[in-house]
Amino acid sequence: MNKNEGYYVQSLKILKRNKLALVCIFIIFFLIIISIFAPVFTSYDPDKQNLSERLLSPGSEHIFGTDEFGRDIFTRCVYGCRISLSVGIISQMIATIIGYALGVSAGYFGKKTDGIISFFIQVFSSVPFLLFAMALMFVLGHGIINLYISLGVLSWAGTAKLIRAKVLQLKNQEYIFSSRLDGASDLHIILKHLLPNCIPTLIITITLGIPSAILSEASLSFLGLGVQSPTASWGSMIASSQTYIRTNTYYSLFPGICIIITVMAFHIIGDGLRDALDPKMRL
């Protein structure tokens, strides 16, 4: 391997060799396009009911069939993708900002700050996640914004733990010392020197965090604590399809497949990125 190439160029090369990950990147890219341009992909309104066409099996009019209110299931899956991806991405943004800020502070400042933050990391990683998320949704109430917040606020601990470890390792490096001797402020060091070094870790935690956020959203919506009806979400679709599982099996199958594909794609990309970004792989 050419040692003169930059770190990210090398990583990209490694990633390119991972064909499965590339396919998954394509899938996610496609899902993002679908989410943004949902109305282009379907001519139906996801929330408009038409009781005369309820519970239809997949056919030429409705390729995935219709639900108990005569709404097109394909359309609802497409719009549900918006919810899932936005919940996954936004809640991970929130978690990453909190996780990075706290992780860096703990690692960099050490002593009491570290003690307190580490304590909270322990607390947040030992509480059963879904139970905590349910309680938080009870308090905050339904709605997509509250989903972003509760999932974001509850899933920063893993990120913080990794960042803290990374910073502990970095802060005694010579270039940090010299920067400090040059009179650089703490903020300068955290943003200019530590952050770039943490980016590979962050990329991996974000890519692996998104699918678990998507699954949590599906679980919360399944339990009726997620998005407000009539908004389509894969989890709430599965919840309402339970009733009809005997006669309209397709109804629950499609949103289920959507969840599986999305979550698996993110996991595989996450694995691929880890392989690509981990310097230990480059021997």
Next chain:
Amino acid sequence: MKKNIRKSLALVLTTAIAGASIAGCGTRPESAGQDSSAQNSADSSAAQTSQTGATESSDYKVLRFGQALSGDGLDMQKSTSSTSASIADEVTESLLRFNDDNEEEVVLLTDFPEISEDGTVYSFELKEGVYFTDGTELTSEDVQFTFERMFKPETEAKSYSYFSMIKGADKVLSGEADTLEGFEVVDDYHFTITLDYAYAPFIENIGTSYADIFPKEATQAAGDNWGVGTNLIGTGPYVIQSNDDVSQVVLVKNENYHGGEVNLDEIDIIYYDDVTTKLLAYENGEIDLADLPADLLGQYQESYADQIHAYHPLGTNFISLNLQDEVLSDVNVRKAISLAINREELVETILNGAGIPATSYLNNQIPGHSDSNGVYEYDPEAAKALLAESGYEDGLVIDAEIRAADQTLYGAIQGYLAEVGITLNLNVVDNATWSSDRAAGSIDLTGITWNALYADADFQVYTYFYSDNSDGKSVFYHNDEFDKLLDDARSETDEAKRAELYEQADTILSLEDYAAIPLFYPQSQFIAKDYVKGFTVGNLIYHFWYVDIEK
């Protein structure tokens, strides 16, 4: 690279295996469940034999009934829920009762009471030798205690208004008096009740669950806990053996029942918050009997045609509105909600035809009901025009709090309302939360079926919409003309005239004021295994007095 493929393969496989094992769980108990239940009943019968010395253990008959938990306890002075009544009515009895043909019959009396000519004095004679299951004998004093208790402010009874025409009831209600002036004990087995005015449905009201007779001593000893756990003792055919108030109540046969021996040895009432779970339990043989909501009829009617039985309760399903709410206090908004809903389509599709689209509030089997108006009109354009008239051209938002069982129905209503620009926020809560929020007056819009316990309009209208009563139901409907019509109807003894008064009152309520938005008169169904014999439902409350099991 290879590792990744293997990883994702592993993931797929694990998912598949997990899926298969879940599916396995779903089907397996079909046979195993029945075995274990048979064993359960054998076990409990063994326990029973040792306790009571019964002879045959294999004949021990257990009925397992699945229903929702009302959350109101089993004291029928404090609960208005038919699911509470289904249990309470097996344990406690009223002086008279309604059988499953909706006819009133004598229970604790030697005969129907004698009524004075002016219709105000009722003379009763109790059966002798009727014992409560704690061993005390039923006397006039217990009856007196029961009636006085329901008026005492500290009881916080919900249904005293069915009996508040008893002379002196108002004084007990206000706390001025401790004893009920109109209740006179003649001796242990004779007593009279005097009313303030002639009130025709009184004889029927004392046959409802709300007039279940309690033993004085035991009730006083239990205090606030009456109706909780095993603290409910009566003269009925069953005794509460165990009750955790959350998951299950076990009733066992009252060996000394004054009405003769009942067929079943034990009734297990198992609570399910979720209808789908309940019906899965039925399919798996974990329960023998359950009610089947109309929206699920489509899923079951083909494969279980022989086990599904329909009946028509004396009720009306309607949208209950809080008239104190800023938006809903506007009659245009209420009328617009009504116009936005296509009741015929709703019944045909969501309910699978199990209901009759409403023409007014009063149920179609109750005197005073009128068809002259025809089914409520469906006209979304007219609804939009009405909303625009009130300044809601750009739409409006209404918060609904509904119970899980109404989710599908209200999903459809949400869709109808969206068409005319009304955003209905659905907040689904458990039954207990719903009950307490409703009592607190904090619900803006909800769905309910209000059932009369017998075919009389007083029950269906007065108990929900008369000013005082509507306040306790998050409705707050106050219309003097309407109240006056109900007052007049109560003391009117001519049946035809009464029916006419109720028709007028109903017109004001549901066709002029739109204080309630009637949707349909429901048809109910229950689903029962074929070895459950002799089970019929007259009007919503499930009674197990004549049920038998022949396996």
